[in-house]
Amino acid sequence: MSTEFKIAIAGLGTVGSGVVKALTARGEDLSRRAGRTLRIVGVSARDAKKARGFAVTGWTDDPLSLAKGDADVVVELIGGDEGIARQLVETALDNGKHVVTANKALMAKHGKVLADLAEKRGVTLKFEAAAAGGIPIVKVLREDLIAHGVDAVKGILNGTCNYILTEMEASGRSFDDVLKEAQAKGYAEADPTLDVGGGDTAHKLALLASLAFGTAPDLDAVAVEGISHITADDIAFASEFGYRIKLLGVARKVGDAIDQKVHPTMVRRSSLLASVSGAANGVLVDAGEAGSFFFSGRGAGEAPTASAVIADIVEAAAGGGASPVFGRPAAGLEPLKRADGKAAASPWYLRFEVLDVPGVLAAIAGNLADSGVSIESMIQRGRAPGEPVAIVMITHETPQARVERALKAIGASDKVRARPCMIPMES
Amino acid sequence: MSTEFKIAIAGLGTVGSGVVKALTARGEDLSRRAGRTLRIVGVSARDAKKARGFAVTGWTDDPLSLAKGDADVVVELIGGDEGIARQLVETALDNGKHVVTANKALMAKHGKVLADLAEKRGVTLKFEAAAAGGIPIVKVLREDLIAHGVDAVKGILNGTCNYILTEMEASGRSFDDVLKEAQAKGYAEADPTLDVGGGDTAHKLALLASLAFGTAPDLDAVAVEGISHITADDIAFASEFGYRIKLLGVARKVGDAIDQKVHPTMVRRSSLLASVSGAANGVLVDAGEAGSFFFSGRGAGEAPTASAVIADIVEAAAGGGASPVFGRPAAGLEPLKRADGKAAASPWYLRFEVLDVPGVLAAIAGNLADSGVSIESMIQRGRAPGEPVAIVMITHETPQARVERALKAIGASDKVRARPCMIPMES
Numbered sequence: 001m002s003t004e005f006k007i008a009i010a011g012l013g014t015v016g017s018g019v020v021k022a023l024t025a026r027g028e029d030l031s032r033r034a035g036r037t038l039r040i041v042g043v044s045a046r047d048a049k050k051a052r053g054f055a056v057t058g059w060t061d062d063p064l065s066l067a068k069g070d071a072d073v074v075v076e077l078i079g080g081d082e083g084i085a086r087q088l089v090e091t092a093l094d095n096g097k098h099v100v101t102a103n104k105a106l107m108a109k110h111g112k113v114l115a116d117l118a119e120k121r122g123v124t125l126k127f128e129a130a131a132a133g134g135i136p137i138v139k140v141l142r143e144d145l146i147a148h149g150v151d152a153v154k155g156i157l158n159g160t161c162n163y164i165l166t167e168m169e170a171s172g173r174s175f176d177d178v179l180k181e182a183q184a185k186g187y188a189e190a191d192p193t194l195d196v197g198g199g200d201t202a203h204k205l206a207l208l209a210s211l212a213f214g215t216a217p218d219l220d221a222v223a224v225e226g227i228s229h230i231t232a233d234d235i236a237f238a239s240e241f242g243y244r245i246k247l248l249g250v251a252r253k254v255g256d257a258i259d260q261k262v263h264p265t266m267v268r269r270s271s272l273l274a275s276v277s278g279a280a281n282g283v284l285v286d287a288g289e290a291g292s293f294f295f296s297g298r299g300a301g302e303a304p305t306a307s308a309v310i311a312d313i314v315e316a317a318a319g320g321g322a323s324p325v326f327g328r329p330a331a332g333l334e335p336l337k338r339a340d341g342k343a344a345a346s347p348w349y350l351r352f353e354v355l356d357v358p359g360v361l362a363a364i365a366g367n368l369a370d371s372g373v374s375i376e377s378m379i380q381r382g383r384a385p386g387e388p389v390a391i392v393m394i395t396h397e398t399p400q401a402r403v404e405r406a407l408k409a410i411g412a413s414d415k416v417r418a419r420p421c422m423i424p425m426e427s
Numbered sequence: 428m429s430t431e432f433k434i435a436i437a438g439l440g441t442v443g444s445g446v447v448k449a450l451t452a453r454g455e456d457l458s459r460r461a462g463r464t465l466r467i468v469g470v471s472a473r474d475a476k477k478a479r480g481f482a483v484t485g486w487t488d489d490p491l492s493l494a495k496g497d498a499d500v501v502v503e504l505i506g507g508d509e510g511i512a513r514q515l516v517e518t519a520l521d522n523g524k525h526v527v528t529a530n531k532a533l534m535a536k537h538g539k540v541l542a543d544l545a546e547k548r549g550v551t552l553k554f555e556a557a558a559a560g561g562i563p564i565v566k567v568l569r570e571d572l573i574a575h576g577v578d579a580v581k582g583i584l585n586g587t588c589n590y591i592l593t594e595m596e597a598s599g600r601s602f603d604d605v606l607k608e609a610q611a612k613g614y615a616e617a618d619p620t621l622d623v624g625g626g627d628t629a630h631k632l633a634l635l636a637s638l639a640f641g642t643a644p645d646l647d648a649v650a651v652e653g654i655s656h657i658t659a660d661d662i663a664f665a666s667e668f669g670y671r672i673k674l675l676g677v678a679r680k681v682g683d684a685i686d687q688k689v690h691p692t693m694v695r696r697s698s699l700l701a702s703v704s705g706a707a708n709g710v711l712v713d714a715g716e717a718g719s720f721f722f723s724g725r726g727a728g729e730a731p732t733a734s735a736v737i738a739d740i741v742e743a744a745a746g747g748g749a750s751p752v753f754g755r756p757a758a759g760l761e762p763l764k765r766a767d768g769k770a771a772a773s774p775w776y777l778r779f780e781v782l783d784v785p786g787v788l789a790a791i792a793g794n795l796a797d798s799g800v801s802i803e804s805m806i807q808r809g810r811a812p813g814e815p816v817a818i819v820m821i822t823h824e825t826p827q828a829r830v831e832r833a834l835k836a837i838g839a840s841d842k843v844r845a846r847p848c849m850i851p852m853e854s
Contacts, residue, residue, distance in 0.1 A: 022574040136571035144563035147449040147737035290734040293724030303716035310574035
């Protein structure tokens with residue numbers, strides 16, 4: 001075995017602990033793979049005194065010092081798209097150190113600039129753990145499915161949302177109920193906004209889109225809708241129609257432009273994406289002539305995320321990963337040309353909560369007709385007198401903009417309770 | 428862009444043509460990824476005059492000359508585990524050239540020796556296309572799911588078998604019927620033995636097992652059973668029980684030993700492997716604490732296989748892939764310790780074709796009881812008088828050796844027609 005490969009780790013939360021444990025438990029095998037002895041030389045975290053169940057070597061209170069020491073690679077597991085995480089990554093790259101990060105927000109917002117810096121300094125910047133945890137989708141898009149181009153990437157990229165939707169389906173309970181339980185069990189954050197609002201999925205999607213299409217990551221171009229408005233009724237109706245509701249991140253080519261969207265989607269129960277249950281992740285890649293490829297597994301948690309971080313560390317140590325950070329040289333990553341996402345057509349699931357009074361259905365039907373939305377099927381179920389009634393419709397294939405126009409008109413009626421719900425369906 | 432990366436291609440069948448076409452159509456993008464201009468400098472194939480629909484540069488009648496010319500990488504797409512293919516790969520490596528091959532038989536039989544040679548010469552030997560076509564499972568096992576070890580790899584690795592089984596289920600037709608149709612359509616070879624007999628799957632499995640477990644590929648240690656004895660009845664019964672029959676290659680750890688098997692298996696209809704239909708491939712990897720990961724897509728054909736070959740070429744050009752050929756240094760690849768595969772326990776599907784005469788069932792039940800095989804459920808259906816009757820049984824979880832002992836006794840009876848059929852069921 002030739003020279004040592006020195007590793008500095010900033011951040012010892014769930015993922016950082018997992019990385020230290022795996023490097024300790026399987027260091028010998030991993031070193032054989034890397035062709036160099038892997039050694040942790042520096043560690044930093046918020047709380048020096050926290051009991052972690054493993055010994056820490058090379059402790060420092062100043063994470064930035066890790067970027068200036070003798071480490072060959074700095075592993076950034078602090079998080080956040082600004083502040084200390086960004087500073088650490090920039091300083092480490094600038095000092096000619098390889099960087100491995102799990103930071104999706106940082107890479108989605110500053111990925112191009114950081115990649116440019118890494119490539120100028122001749123070091124690698126790797127971020128496999130930033131999207132879909134243990135599923136090596138970053139490398140697959142960067143290095144494997146490259147010969148025939150990519151037409152679309154569709155992914156279940158947030159385990160918390162998928163866990164909630166899976167539980168809602170299994171138990172028939174409401175979103176709020178299941179969220180509370182998930183928080184109690186530690187599956188959802190105290191502030192769940194970034195997960196259930198779709199923001200986390202958007203970060204990951206922006207990275208996958210960049211890798212797939214050779215554009216600079218563009219988080220602002222992602223249209224984002226979360227899952228907090230999905231009701232137990234929606235889940236039940238989906239099931240009745242042979243579908244399942246999933247929060248998807250979708251990036252696809254539309255001519256020479258790219259459409260990036262995060263939104264709940266009705267996927268057929270027999271489809272591969274529908275098979276992704278609980279906290280798992282799954283990604284479907286349409287790779288042109290080569291066909292569709294599907295990848296699934298655990299997308300978060302200690303071991304799966306540490307698995308991705310360690311693959312990056314070993315590759316950096318082996319001297320591999322000489323390919324550009326986003327697959328193509330950063331200097332040439334073009335800004336993304338935004339497609340008109342609202343032109344996308346699909347059948348739609350629509351749900352209205354209405355007062356049970358004469359004329360409501362006629363008014364809704366009229367508004368839909370005015371916007372050119374035609375209905376394929378409809379379900380209305382009776383409830384207790386005086387209570388609002390759910391009307392559910394499936395449309396024929398219709399562009400999103402038209403459906404939104406109709407729903408705006410319908411939502412303005414005082415007979416319609418709450419915001420009407422619209423969910424695209426796989427056709 | 429720095430220096431050119433010179434490519435020599437030996438073999439212009441389906442895959443070779445796909446490689447030339449993709450390198451031609453997307454050469455600029457692929458060169459940007461590699462950081463070097465990719466250029467085909469030499470080509471060889473059996474028939475110089477065949478119309479191929481693309482121009483060929485650097486033609487030679489002597490493939491071996493490609494290993495001695497100025498190419499940086501030699502792409503071996505000739506096939507066969509001896510003869511010219513082996514000679515070409517050895518000569519190319521010996522002359523310090525990178526080698527990319529799709530040759531599963533060569534790698535399964537001589538992988539360790541060739542890897543050793545490549546590592547001694549400081550060049551890469553890549554074989555992504557040798558298993559599961561466009562699914563980058565070789566790289567996933569070699570470089571990605573490495574932090575927590577692998578407990579098992581289970582794969583649908585032969586598209587021809589999966590196509591036949593899928594068609595048998597969809598149409599209710601016999602194996603022979605569907606095979607003939609597949610041959611007429613070009614989905615199956617004129618001599619289908621290697622595919623339907625399980626040999627092709629065994630080659631691929633031996634490679635995946637080596638990558639997963641750090642052992643030398645050991646084709647001889649794979650117990651192989653094909654699909655030609657599967658009847659339309661078996662498929663129909665499987666369906667009735669909620670299962671689907673798939674030809675699986677399974678490699679798994681049993682203590683410090685490895686069990687490698689290829690055999691038809693009943694997988695639950697709701698499982699990920701059951702979702703792999705038609706000519707597709709799918710692989711499930713149990714990656715210890717990191718959990719299970721699933722990968723599926725097209726496993727053969729021009730574009731998917733070319734996709735894998737090109738990923739290898741680009742990685743070699745980028746100077747990546749410095750990691751060992753089988754993940755760990757070849758010199759240290761240990762011989763595999765064989766597990767006793769017949770000790771593996773599962774529920775079993777059993778089918779007997781018997782004469783409709785008194786006492787047959789009693790005799791079968793007696794033989795099963797003698798070997799300690801207990802029956803969970805049984806189906807017997809009437810047929811026309813005088814015709815043989817199918818008796819189908821599902822056993823409780825039982826070691827394979829015991830079921831085989833019972834079936835040997837049962838098969839010896841002159842009341843039992845044909846060889847009894849036994850298929851393990853996912854429990």
